[in-house]
Amino acid sequence: xxxxxFNLLEAVVRRDYGDDTWEALLEAANTDGAYSSLxxxxxxxMMKLVGAASSALKMPADDxxxxxxxxxxxxxxxxxxxxxxxHKSTRxxxxxxxxxxxxxxxKLYPGADVPVFSYDTSSSEVLLMHYKSPRKxxxxxxxxxxxxxxxxxxxxxxxQPECMNRGDDxxxxxxxxxxxxx
Amino acid sequence: MESLNDADIQLARLKKRLDRxxxxxxxxEAIAEKALSxxxxxxxEIELLQLITVAANEASTVDDAMRTALDGVCAHTRWPVGHVxxxxxxxxxxxxxxxxxxxxxxxxxxxxxxxxxxxxxxIGLPGRVLEERKPAWIVDVxxxxxxxxxxxxxxxxxxxxxxxxxxxxxxxAAVMEFFSDEPAEPDDAVLTIMAHVGSxxxxxxxxxxxxxxxxxxxxxxxxxLANMSHELRTPLNAIIGITEMLQEDARDSDRxxxxxxxxxxxxxxxxxLAVINDILDLSKIEAGKMDLHVSSFEIAPVVQDVVNTVxxxxxxxxxxxxxxxxxxxxxxxxDQTRIRQALLNLxxxxxxxTENGTVTISxxxxxxxxxxxxxxxxxxxxxxxxxxxxxxxxxxxxxxDASTTRRYGGTGLGLAISRRFCQMMGGDITVxxxxxxxxxxxxRLPAQExxxxxxxxxxxxxPTLRSTDSQRAPLIxxxxxxxxxxxxxxxxLTREGFAVTTASGGREGLRLARELQPAAITLDIMMxxxxxxxxxxxxxxxxxxxxxxxxxxxxxxxxxxxxxxGAADYMVKPVDWSGLSGVLRSICKSAGRxxxxxxxxxxxxxxxxxxxxxxxxxxxxxxxxxVALARLAEAQPDVIxxxxxxxxxxxxxxxxxxxxxxxxxxxxxxVLTAKDLTDDxxxxxxxxxxxxxxxxxxxxxxxxxxxxxDRCIERRRGESIAVP
Ligand code: HEM
Numbered sequence: 050x051x052x053x054x055f056n057l058l059e060a061v062v063r064r065d066y067g068d069d070t071w072e073a074l075l076e077a078a079n080t081d082g083a084y085s086s087l088x089x090x091x092x093x094x095m096m097k098l099v100g101a102a103s104s105a106l107k108m109p110a111d112d113x114x115x116x117x118x119x120x121x122x123x124x125x126x127x128x129x130x131x132x133x134x135x136h137k138s139t140r141x142x143x144x145x146x147x148x149x150x151x152x153x154x155x156k157l158y159p160g161a162d163v164p165v166f167s168y169d170t171s172s173s174e175v176l177l178m179h180y181k182s183p184r185k186x187x188x189x190x191x192x193x194x195x196x197x198x199x200x201x202x203x204x205x206x207x208x209q210p211e212c213m214n215r216g217d218d219x220x221x222x223x224x225x226x227x228x229x230x231x
Numbered sequence: 232m233e234s235l236n237d238a239d240i241q242l243a244r245l246k247k248r249l250d251r252x253x254x255x256x257x258x259x260e261a262i263a264e265k266a267l268s269x270x271x272x273x274x275x276e277i278e279l280l281q282l283i284t285v286a287a288n289e290a291s292t293v294d295d296a297m298r299t300a301l302d303g304v305c306a307h308t309r310w311p312v313g314h315v316x317x318x319x320x321x322x323x324x325x326x327x328x329x330x331x332x333x334x335x336x337x338x339x340x341x342x343x344x345x346x347x348x349x350x351x352x353x354i355g356l357p358g359r360v361l362e363e364r365k366p367a368w369i370v371d372v373x374x375x376x377x378x379x380x381x382x383x384x385x386x387x388x389x390x391x392x393x394x395x396x397x398x399x400x401x402x403x404a405a406v407m408e409f410f411s412d413e414p415a416e417p418d419d420a421v422l423t424i425m426a427h428v429g430s431x432x433x434x435x436x437x438x439x440x441x442x443x444x445x446x447x448x449x450x451x452x453x454x455x456l457a458n459m460s461h462e463l464r465t466p467l468n469a470i471i472g473i474t475e476m477l478q479e480d481a482r483d484s485d486r487x488x489x490x491x492x493x494x495x496x497x498x499x500x501x502x503x504l505a506v507i508n509d510i511l512d513l514s515k516i517e518a519g520k521m522d523l524h525v526s527s528f529e530i531a532p533v534v535q536d537v538v539n540t541v542x543x544x545x546x547x548x549x550x551x552x553x554x555x556x557x558x559x560x561x562x563x564x565x566d567q568t569r570i571r572q573a574l575l576n577l578x579x580x581x582x583x584x585t586e587n588g589t590v591t592i593s594x595x596x597x598x599x600x601x602x603x604x605x606x607x608x609x610x611x612x613x614x615x616x617x618x619x620x621x622x623x624x625x626x627x628x629x630x631x632d633a634s635t636t637r638r639y640g641g642t643g644l645g646l647a648i649s650r651r652f653c654q655m656m657g658g659d660i661t662v663x664x665x666x667x668x669x670x671x672x673x674x675r676l677p678a679q680e681x682x683x684x685x686x687x688x689x690x691x692x693x694p695t696l697r698s699t700d701s702q703r704a705p706l707i708x709x710x711x712x713x714x715x716x717x718x719x720x721x722x723x724l725t726r727e728g729f730a731v732t733t734a735s736g737g738r739e740g741l742r743l744a745r746e747l748q749p750a751a752i753t754l755d756i757m758m759x760x761x762x763x764x765x766x767x768x769x770x771x772x773x774x775x776x777x778x779x780x781x782x783x784x785x786x787x788x789x790x791x792x793x794x795x796x797g798a799a800d801y802m803v804k805p806v807d808w809s810g811l812s813g814v815l816r817s818i819c820k821s822a823g824r825x826x827x828x829x830x831x832x833x834x835x836x837x838x839x840x841x842x843x844x845x846x847x848x849x850x851x852x853x854x855x856x857x858v859a860l861a862r863l864a865e866a867q868p869d870v871i872x873x874x875x876x877x878x879x880x881x882x883x884x885x886x887x888x889x890x891x892x893x894x895x896x897x898x899x900x901x902v903l904t905a906k907d908l909t910d911d912x913x914x915x916x917x918x919x920x921x922x923x924x925x926x927x928x929x930x931x932x933x934x935x936x937x938x939x940x941d942r943c944i945e946r947r948r949g950e951s952i953a954v955p
Contacts, residue, residue, distance in 0.1 A: 052255075068244070072244060072247070081251065081254070082251050083252075083255040084255055085255045085258040085259040087263075088258050148835065152834075153876065156876040156878070159878075
């Protein structure tokens with residue numbers, strides 16, 4: 050996993066739970082905590098940090114990851130505003146994930162192992178995103194999508210009819226949005 | 232107390248954090264340094280490839296290209312010794328005189344040992360490469376079992392070695408080997424680069440072979456014609472001679488009834504001889520093998536002489552010959568024999584088609600902007616030509632048309648040959664005629680021979696093509712040995728708004744393709760001089776013509792072979808004309824021009840390819856800057872669509888490479904990027920960019936690209952029209 054993800058986690062934990070919490074998490078996860086954004090670090094370190102956060106915050110691990118995604122995405126949007134500025138709504142933004150966003154991410158962060166989604170766009174209302182990854186980070190995707198909808202000020206309904214964490218061979222993210230009223 | 236404790240804890244925590252930040256920073260720097268050094272290596276590799284690519288394109292001989300490569304590779308690797316082995320016809324590697332030696336004195340023994348050897352497959356370093364057709368590396372040649380020159384290497388202090396093949400297709404044409412003073416472990420990056428170098432050089436050899444094959448084919452053709460005409464002329468001369476003897480016998484022994492049939496044999500044989508001579512002349516002219524013998528001579532006596540020769544023929548039809556030639560016509564500089572031949576041809580034709588009339592030959596000099604001209608016209612009061620006949624006369628000028636033959640007797644080639652000669656001397660023959668009133672054929676020649684070596688362009692296209700309008704029409708080159716096909720194709724395509732030039736054979740076609748740079752070529756496969764496959768390979772193998780789309784027209788259905796050789800489309804005879812014009816129109820929509828799409832993203836590339844194909848573009852693709860350089864060397868596109876962020880060699884670097892190459896500097900570049908360009912980036916792009924498009928929605932992007940490219944080409948066309 051790229052160091053940038055660890056940096057993001059550090060940033061949101063410090064911001065929302067204070068410096069001590071981050072120190073405590075590093076200690077609990079038994080990592081040295083020096084992450085450079087372009088470096089590559091073992092996936093297990095991220096999982097250990099998530100585990101430590103889960104027990105410290107008394108939150109299921111998935112919820113930690115979702116929370117992380119929700120809070121990290123605005124930071125990413127700050128760093129790379131053009132990915133977002135090109136669209137006015139969640140759905141077209143999500144459809145550029147493979148071709149534009151993650152494909153550029155692979156160049157900006159050499160060695161990045163980003164997922165490839167496949168889309169089912171047969172309905173204009175409901176977008177189905179198929180996700181498959183050994184890391185099973187569908188909760189991160191959920192967090193990202195939630196934050197994206199918030200970014201475009203849209204009401205989101207999101208669930209997972211299939212999920213690798215429930216034994217399916219892939220996750221299916223069912224996304225539909227409508228413009229928030231008022 | 233407690234606050235002090237708190238402060239301590241605080242301090243310890245800060246110290247820990249500082250520690251961590253320091254480690255993270257050290258790590259970042261290490262990453263940056265590594266990336267920088269990789270970049271530097273890459274840059275060096277690119278410079279080497281660029282050097283080789285330029286050499287491959289510009290070197291006038293294979294040896295020159297190889298020598299540049301030897302020096303370039305040695306400079307790149309800092310290895311002191313490099314050498315080339317060429318494969319001979321027996322499949323054995325033979326040492327050449329091509330060496331790079333940092334110190335020729337020091338490596339003398341090694342050079343001697345090498346040049347004394349040949350390598351069969353799998354023997355020694357070169358032999359291994361020959362066998363396996365891929366690069367090989369030896370850590371220390373003095374310790375290698377399969378290195379026959381190890382003693383010489385030991386004596387001169389050479390240790391590590393690598394070699395790679397110069398591949399022409401699948402075949403190893405040559406092997407390049409390099410040696411260093413130190414043992415060295417295999418370097419994959421170097422070997423990868425060398426594979427590129429090898430294939431670049433392979434293309435030089437391939438091109439040279441195609442040229443040689445062409446030369447050989449045309450030599451064969453000329454030789455064949457010379458032999459054939461000799462073979463035919465010898466017995467014909469015998470027939471004529473013997474028959475004339477028989478005629479004399481018949482006369483002497485009063486067997487007058489035998490005389491007439493014998494006379495017919497002689498006349499038929501003489502006619503046949505004339506046909507053979509004409510065909511030989513014409514083929515020589517077309518092959519560019521006809522030499523002019525230019526000298527200065529006085530005009531009046533020559534014309535008078537020709538008129539005297541034709542006197543009897545004119546008298547036959549009760550015609551009178553009138554010569555209007557001021558005695559002070561002076562001199563001209565040209566090929567006297569050819570002028571006599573042309574004049575004789577015109578006067579005898581006039582006399583043949585006029586009865587009880589007058590044939591007037593008038594000679595004059597005129598001064599025009601282009602210099603001083605000699606004008607000789609031959610007018611008759613004969614039956615004349617209808618507008619349609621006249622048109623056909625010139626349109627079908629190149630070939631012996633049946634009706635022409637009937638009309639003029641003789642071979643029907645005389646007029647064509649005369650005209651070609653006049654064109655070779657920088658002039659022309661034209662005709663004016665009114666049915667029932669007579670015709671005037673006019674020879675116009677520069678008084679001073681201006682350009683005796685002027686290229687002979689067959690003027691087989693109808694005269695309308697010379698109007699301004701048709702200059703804008705895309706030019707199609709029709710290569711077909713069948714004159715009927717050329718005629719019909721010309722007729723049809725002209726009607727469809729194309730300008731058409733024809734070539735009756737592969738050799739001529741290739742020359743015209745290079746000279747005229749047509750928008751597209753239609754190419755027949757089955758031709759006697761050079762078959763279409765060879766011609767297609769030669770067109771695609773020559774950087775000057777590789778970009779011209781070729782539509783194959785043939786009775787043999789081998790589409791895949793055609794496409795694999797680079798044909799743009801394929802039509803099976805009998806040709807469906809509206810199909811052909813549709814294909815040509817779509818090809819010519821972009822003036823038959825090419826676009827190179829450089830992006831590491833498969834999805835974007837294939838999307839662009841599809842969209843651009845539909846828009847009539849020829850699309851070449853590259854996944855990074857380095858591959859793009861190779862593509863550029865193969866065929867120069869008219870426009871480049873370029874992604875900025877790519878692995879291996881990014882868009883900025885490619886732009887630098889483009890700008891440092893004179894041939895590529897002017898190619899418009901359309902930049903696609905998902906990156907927000909910083910001021911720095913913009914400064915690096917520095918204006919030389921057609922347009923920058925942000926990558927967002929794929930569909931929008933595609934249509935935007937098409938739009939910009941179309942406008943780009945429109946503009947370029949505008950330019951080339953404005954400055955013809
Ligand atoms: C709603 C939009 C997005 C979704 C659903 C999404 C989803 C994901 C997921 C699930 C992963 C985990 C990797 C895995 O599953 O194997 C991931 C990784 C990543 N994504 Fe995204 N992503 C989104 C937007 C973005 C944006 C806007 C950026 C940055 C500009 C970004 C940058 C990254 C990076 C850097 C990684 C880490 C790759 C690695 O560590 O090797 N993503 N993304």
